[in-house]
Amino acid sequence: MSDRQKGLVETKNEVVPHAINRRCARHIYANFRSQFAGAALKRYFRQASRSYSAAGFNFALYKIKELKPAAYEWLLKIPAEMWSRHAFDPRIKNDHVTNNISESFNHWVGELRSKPILTKVDGLRAKLMSRLQKRKQKGITWSGLVVPNVVKELNNVKEESRKCHLLVAEDHEFEVQDDNINYIVNLREKKHVIAGFGIYLAFHVGMQHWEYLIEERI
Structure with missing residues (x-):
């Protein structure tokens, strides 16, 4: 993922x-907002x-088109697989959708970025040792096998799934009705598709949504 800086x-x-290749949605929006x-x-x-x-x-793009047709045309020039989750390569x-992770890393590295390679590597080693020790001490205070932020996210997903309706097709395959969209969920293959569209999705949080729902309803 890049911000398309020169070169x-x-x-x-x-x-x-x-x-x-992906493009950072935050940087795309910065250019989008300027116009x-x-x-x-x-x-x-x-x-x-x-x-x-x-x-x-498509719904979001339709609303953009309603508000500003020129903005819609501007976005169409950027391939969806570069900036929208639904079109990302499932592999x-x-x-x-942003490169915040790499930018956070660059900020964390700080002045080491400009140092000679051996000085840089040794500096990173020291920073990592300190960081791992802090994480270890913090982790000791946690209970359970999953970190608190993930538990919080999964609980939110679990709560949202209560509005869904489940139909069992066979042991590992289900149809999940979520508002006006039906999903075919295959737990064995760890994927779900939108019924009638055949759009492949394979993202972990999405699968957790269905796994929680199915686990509760069976």
Whole structure:
């Protein structure tokens, strides 16, 4: 994932030509906002970038088109697989739409970025030792096998799943009715598709949604 700084795309195509390419949605929005500002446009842009389904993505783009046709045309020039979750390559088990992780790492590294390679490596070693020790001490205070933030997220997903209706097809396959969208869920293959559309989704949080629902209803 990149912010398309000068030279990045060309270097990527030369060094790793077959690598999957994504663009940071935050940087896309910064360029988008410079031409098409507004709270509603921002909301629908975020919805489009974070949608796990083509239906949600298309709905958000439709609303953008209603508000500002030129903004809709601007977004169509960027391939969806570069910035929207629903179109990400399912082989890449990561659904991040921004490059915040790499930018946070660069900030954490700090002045070591400009040091000679041996000084940099030794500095990173020391920083990692300190960080791992702090994490260990914090982890000792936790109960259970799952970290608190993940438990909180899964509990939220579990609560949201209560509005869904479950139909059993066979031992490992189910139809889940969620509002006006039906999903075919296969727990054995760890995937779900939107019934009638055949759109493949394979993201962990999405699967947790269905696994919690099915576990409770069976």
